[in-house]
Amino acid sequence: MLKQISLWLALSAVLTGLANAADYAEFTTPGLAKGQITHDDIAPLIRYYQQQDWLEVTELGRSVEQRPVYLFKIGQGERKVLAWSQMHGDEPTATAAIFDLLAVLDAQQQAQADKDKDQDNSLTDWQQQITLYLIPMLNPDGAARNSRYNALGIDVNRDAVALQTPEGQMLMQAAKQIKPHYGFNLHDQNRYHGAGDNKKPATISLLAPAYNEAREINPSRHAAMQLISAVKPMLDKAIPQQLGRYDDEYSVRSFGDTFSKMGISTVLVEAGGNYNDPFRQQARQLNLKLYLNWLALISSGNYRDYDLSGYQAIPMNNSGGMKDLIISNISLPKADSSGVLAKVDLAFNAGGNGRGSVVLDEIGDASIYGAYHSVDASGLQYSAGKAYPLTKPLTLNTARYIQLLAEGYSHFSGKPDLLTNNSGLPVAINPPGVKSRWPQRRSSTTFLLSNDNKVQLAVVHGRVIRLADASLLDAFGGN
Ligand SMILES: [Zn+2]
Structure with a gap:
């Protein structure tokens, strides 16, 4: 009734x-x-x-x-x-x-x-x-x-x-x-x-x-x-x-x-x-x-x-007025690493209804766009991060992975099947485009953001990991 x-x-x-x-x-x-x-x-x-x-x-x-x-x-x-x-x-x-x-x-x-x-x-x-x-x-x-x-x-x-x-x-x-x-x-x-x-x-x-x-x-x-x-x-x-x-x-x-x-x-x-x-x-x-x-x-x-x-x-x-993720105010290092060259925004999109691979869509001034997720990286400096070589079997738990990220490793190189990832967080193995000093359009989705040489955020295949609490911002669940 x-x-x-x-x-x-x-x-x-x-x-x-x-x-x-x-x-x-x-x-x-x-x-x-x-x-x-x-x-x-x-x-x-x-x-x-x-x-x-x-x-x-x-x-x-x-x-x-x-x-x-x-x-x-x-x-x-x-x-x-x-x-x-x-x-x-x-x-x-x-x-x-x-x-x-x-x-x-x-x-x-x-x-x-x-x-x-x-x-x-x-x-x-x-x-x-x-x-x-x-x-x-x-x-x-x-x-x-x-x-x-x-x-x-x-x-x-x-x-x-x-x-x-x-x-x-x-x-x-x-x-x-x-x-x-x-x-x-x-x-x-x-x-x-x-x-x-x-x-x-x-x-x-x-x-x-x-x-x-x-x-x-x-x-x-x-x-x-x-x-x-x-x-x-x-x-x-x-x-x-x-x-x-x-x-x-x-x-x-x-x-x-x-x-x-x-x-x-x-x-x-x-x-x-x-x-x-x-x-x-x-x-x-x-x-x-x-x-x-x-x-x-x-x-x-x-x-x-x-x-x-x-x-x-x-x-x-x-059209294109929205991005999946914008990380703003990232400091890029000078060529000789002596200081900050520029502060830029990075805008990311994911294909395949949000389930595909993430691409770095734009570098520079992203202030004209809206974003489903945004991260303010003021005071944080970009670095591609080092490769951790997979030479023998490695089992990652969350603490071990966060430790490696904190030591400046953004990704792994070598045979993928040597890595067992139990961290619950995304990992990048042999990702393309990580060797450059600066982010590269259409490729760089794996890198580190640090202040005072201390890694604060790791971005892995476009997924943002906050080291302080091992939390993951998954910006790409959209449809
Ligand atoms: Zn239609």
């Missing part, structure tokens, strides 16, 4: 545009808070919804590797909305949010059915105005290999014109049959996008895609911009200075732009990074909130009260 009351409060809040994402925490579908979501993860959910009578679930078609792609149909209103997620297989956040939306609607339906036991019509308000079509995970083959592309290596979102992929054909066929008035084009963007000059990540970026090279605004694009203007206050409150506007350069082969050209009011949602949120749960909750708000706004038509100023005030995405 309590759950039902809180649901009604939450839903009435949505309809008045006041809902908080936290209101929906209880509808977070379990098992989807991870960096990669595959068809196997959603198959049991699809089976559950196939058994519910308040929506229709049909197989839209099959991927290259014959994985099924599903179309969910909810409601019976005249205004049609088509939303699709994970057309890029390695962009799963909105797929999770779509199942959260279904969980909200499922609970809403149960509550409504209890209320209307003796009445025929158990549709909720918006479902009389809107028919909502959802395609969760358009590219299950890409999802299976955690790849942007489909099984043929084709970017489905560059296939809107040529339609060479079954996945692209399915989406276009759905759009042509359904003839939606509104489209939600749901993606993830890399976590290095900042929101304008805010030095903060763009946790959500939005766009009303262009329909021609001139980026003109026709009535359908105007409506998409209004939908974005209408949700800006909610996002500004939820993620201050972390809302971005995606580049609107016309992309003739993309679905968003092509649907815009077809007269569908299309909004692009890009889920982005956030601090200490490797699986993008903040962006996931905000996606859900966006869908609920947009359904309410489309149902009521109230988005038409908004002008474009909100949309236009959203700062542009700042």
Whole structure:
């Protein structure tokens, strides 16, 4: 009963545009808070919804590797909305949010059915105005290999014109049959996008895609911009200075732009990074909130009260504006070691969704960037450190390793299998790029930072170890 009351409060809040994402925490579908979501993860959910009578679930078609792609149909209103997620297989956040939306609607339906036991019509308000079509995970083959592309290596979102992929054909066929008035084009963007000059990540970026090279605004694009203007206050409150506007350069082969050209009011949602949120749960909750708000706004038509100023005030995405780790104010030694040559910042990124190798991305003035993690190295001097030769078996515990680092060894040389690392800390064996007196772009991720010839911090493959307490700053767990 309590759950039902809180649901009604939450839903009435949505309809008045006041809902908080936290209101929906209880509808977070379990098992989807991870960096990669595959068809196997959603198959049991699809089976559950196939058994519910308040929506229709049909197989839209099959991927290259014959994985099924599903179309969910909810409601019976005249205004049609088509939303699709994970057309890029390695962009799963909105797929999770779509199942959260279904969980909200499922609970809403149960509550409504209890209320209307003796009445025929158990549709909720918006479902009389809107028919909502959802395609969760358009590219299950890409999802299976955690790849942007489909099984043929084709970017489905560059296939809107040529339609060479079954996945692209399915989406276009759905759009042509359904003839939606509104489209939600749901993606993830890399976590290095900042929101304008805010030095903060763009946790959500939005766009009303262009329909021609001139980026003109026709009535359908105007409506998409209004939908974005209408949700800006909610996002500004939820993620201050972390809302971005995606580049609107016309992309003739993309679905968003092509649907815009077809007269569908299309909004692009890009889920982005956030601090200490490797699986993008903040962006996931905000996606859900966006869908609920947009359904309410489309149902009521109230988005038409908004002008474009909100949309236009959203700062542009700042590509590369965020770094994984910035170590600032590092003193570099003079060539003759007689003193300090310069104080510089080092900015690091990690590839492979944060699980790949770390690279030194920039040396110098990193003050224009934001960072997920930052270390102030004022008073600390750079040195590459010495190699500890592996000539016989060596077992490292934490104390022994810290002792070696303190003695000026940053890495090991020789046969890797001679080293048994029980320290719980990263080690570098034969790392490239450690011989130089100064850090080198794209390579130096293993070095020492010292004051008065006392090593304070060791950076090993980009992981920062503080010698004082043997603690590790792992800045690269992000997604
Ligand atoms: Zn994408």
